[in-house]
Amino acid sequence: xxxxLRWLGIAVVIFIAAPLVIVxxxxxxxxxSLQFPPPGYWLGYYQAYFTDxxxxxxxxxxxxxATATTVLTMALVVPxxxxxxxxxxxxxxxxxxxxxxxxxxxxxxMAVGYYSYFGAFGIVHTHLGVVLAHxxxxxxIAFLVLSANLKGFDRTLERAALSLGASPARTFIHITLPIxxxxxxxxxxxxxxxxxxxxxxxxxxSGRDAETLPRKMFDSIRQEAxxxxxxxxxxxxxxxxxxxxxxxxxxRIRSRRSRLAAA
Numbered sequence: 001x002x003x004x005l006r007w008l009g010i011a012v013v014i015f016i017a018a019p020l021v022i023v024x025x026x027x028x029x030x031x032x033s034l035q036f037p038p039p040g041y042w043l044g045y046y047q048a049y050f051t052d053x054x055x056x057x058x059x060x061x062x063x064x065x066a067t068a069t070t071v072l073t074m075a076l077v078v079p080x081x082x083x084x085x086x087x088x089x090x091x092x093x094x095x096x097x098x099x100x101x102x103x104x105x106x107x108x109x110m111a112v113g114y115y116s117y118f119g120a121f122g123i124v125h126t127h128l129g130v131v132l133a134h135x136x137x138x139x140x141i142a143f144l145v146l147s148a149n150l151k152g153f154d155r156t157l158e159r160a161a162l163s164l165g166a167s168p169a170r171t172f173i174h175i176t177l178p179i180x181x182x183x184x185x186x187x188x189x190x191x192x193x194x195x196x197x198x199x200x201x202x203x204x205x206s207g208r209d210a211e212t213l214p215r216k217m218f219d220s221i222r223q224e225a226x227x228x229x230x231x232x233x234x235x236x237x238x239x240x241x242x243x244x245x246x247x248x249x250x251x252r253i254r255s256r257r258s259r260l261a262a263a
Contacts, residue, residue, distance in 0.1 A: 125207025149183030
């Protein structure tokens, strides 16, 4: 049974990773369109990406919008999570449902609503409009992650700090935040990824000046199938690998140093 599950897991990983692996050699292809296997190899499309402002501008827009979305999402989610998890009040059930509502509604429906609503305030096709729309989509994910961490929090640690004379603010900074740090980091990471990868709402809300990278990739593959898309996919794939492996390497180095220090 264990061997079957092991092979099943390997098959699932291969099924998920196979398209990503195919994209990597395509990014080095010298074909004029997306073609696999590549007829030849060169670095011309990498040069085209890093020298073409029509690709670099959406990249920077996506980074800027995702960062602002993460900050705004965490500013809203942290107090809302503490209120909904630790306190009882009238309408709490409705508030919980409303926090998770964007997960149940299709993005195309949300995009049409945002386009109509933000149009009345004149913030369609602006960075602010995209940030606000992405924040509404990121809040449910961040809320789920942080609320799961907060529900497992041992409040006796806070009570002990308060009984020893610490103020509520001091207790929150020195006790609560350090314990919830992993949940906060993961929530912020999910909010950033949700905003950076979002396409449907960006097509409706973002304009030429606030164009995001996913929208640019969608427009490009719809019009001309530019091979630069494979370059961007490869770079994002590499960034994910670095982001996943770097903490593991750092943790392993720290563990080795701790063992050496103990020895």
